[in-house]
Amino acid sequence: MTEVTLNQISKTFGKQTVLKEISFQLKPNTIYGLLGRNGAGKSTLLNILTNRIPASSGEVQIDGQSNINNDAALGKIYLMSEQNLYPSRMKVFQIFRQTALFYPGFDFELAHQLTAKFGLNENLRFSRLSTGYHSILKDIIALSVDADVVLLDEPTLGLDANHRELFYQELMETYADRPRTFVISTHLIEEIAGLIENVLLIKDGNLVLNDSTENLLARSYAVTGPEKQVQEYTKGLNVIGHDSLGKLRSDYVFGKLDDERILPDTVSVDGIDLKKLFINLTNRESEVH
Amino acid sequence: MVMIMQFNFNSAEPLYLQVAEQIENAIFLGSFAAKEQIPSTTEISRDFQINPATVLKGMNILVANGLIQKKRGLGMFVLEDAQEKIRTKRKDQFFQDYIVKMVVEARNLGLDQATIQSLVERGFTQE
Structure with a gap:
């Protein structure tokens, strides 16, 4: 069980302030929905959480330790993002192996099951995959890594309705098998309304809501x-x-x-x-x- | 079991109550028979993409109402008298759930008591 704490995270790009003193804590084994309009700062926040970009001020703590250049802390957290970080000539199964170097507990068995279910050929090169299958590959990796905290930035980008449903079903199954924290950022709110326990809402760089879905709707x-x-x-x-x-x-x-x-x-x-x-x-x- | 239950994510009714109602309805209709096991929290969570905590909250209502019982390590089972309990409850609620609403609508439409009575009679003869 891993606890992630954000203390007063702010981020400015030039003169523009993208995040303003954001503080919250991710509880263990909880599914969060990170909601906000385009440009609200969701992806920036997720990138700061995983130390892909530095915050302008404030700090992120993973189990009480700063996440800056801290491989042990960062190994407990995984970000699936829109960015494609893999060499275009690398094949799917090679990408799994490479991921396992950083996340030694990578569940190859689950990954193979999922590639079969989604109809993803593991011998294809990354560059040969469609937009939808880029997302599917990254989703499969996100569900197979042994991180305690998994951040999913637009996990269903380019997926058809069948694959979106399959993805959320597999998410619930793996969550039941091995409870951990998920943070899902998506614009398709109706599709995650039933599965998120907590809502984080960002508006103009401010965290304006942090409450359970049930409380909010009540x-x-x-x-x-x-x-x-x-x-x-x-x-x-x-x-x-x-x-x-x-x-x-x-x-x-x-x-x-x-x-x-x-x-x-x-x-x-x-x-x-x-x-x-x-x-x-x-x-x-x-x-x- | 996929189409046995239907959840409305746009409904004002909290999801955990919908879970309780859907399972209750399945027991009432005999889809989940007495002493039989009902789908697990994980199955329902997976098939309908509902947070397992929500599903569990719904199930706990049914446990509290004496309709299902947890057998440790096995899962949830329908109690012997569950269907009868639901029937009794629904009979008790019939007046509130159907008659009161019907009378409100009848008044809005300007339908008098005699007309409603004849409609009820027609309803019973039409099988």
Whole structure:
């Protein structure tokens, strides 16, 4: 079991601040969803976690040790990213062997099973693989390494629906066999909504949410009905967005409703799903409280 | 077992409650018979891509309600009287779940009691 702690991580590129004093802890054996819009700083954060790029300030600790030039600490963590780090002429099985040099516990048996299930020929050179199979190869490696913390940056990029489902099924299976921490960053929120236990939401370089999926959804509401009555009911509440259709309106509320208020017959209160919550929390104007 | 259960990830209803309901429904319909083993947390987690902690939370509700029982090292099994318990519970809830909603809708539509009664009769004769 490995614990990863981020203390006040900031990152600037030139004059642009990409991450602002981000602090959180990854609990052992938990599946996290790292969510944020394009350019929010998700990939930068994952790269800092694995010491691929340095933070401008702050520190990452892996089991209490700094991750900077610390092979022992970095061996406990694995990042699957969009970047293709393999020589183009290297064959799939050679890539597995090379990975095993850094992660001696690499599970070759699982890797072989997965290449068969995904229909990936291990004798192909990296350069011969399609975008989808680049992702599949990197996913297979991510599931087969013996790291306690596995970071997946857009693991389903280029995968068709069948392969996406297969990947998430295999993820759940290997998680059951050998519980460890996963951090999944993806734009296809509905596909991971059921499997992430915790949400980390980054907006404009700030960590604005760090809570369990269940807690978040339990305090997210859609208040729907005639415009006037809906707005009366949600006045002063934390309305993070709305949709309108003619005079019909849904206000999305994040946080507590006012139990004292009487709900008119024409107005209904429902929950919302993670994707809807995400969209409304990450729209430019909304603020998280 | 893939299509036996269906989960709605867009539903307002928490996923763990959906897990409990789906398994309960499968027991009620006889898909999981008395004394039989139900799929494991891992199987459900894998097949439907639901966090195992969520699946377990749903199963624990059924354990608390006396519908399933954990046999150490083997898995979860349907209790002998589970189906009967569910039947009793659903009978108790029938009025709230169906009649109250029907009356609300009938009022909205302006359907009177006599009309509803004749519709109910029609429903019973139509087999």
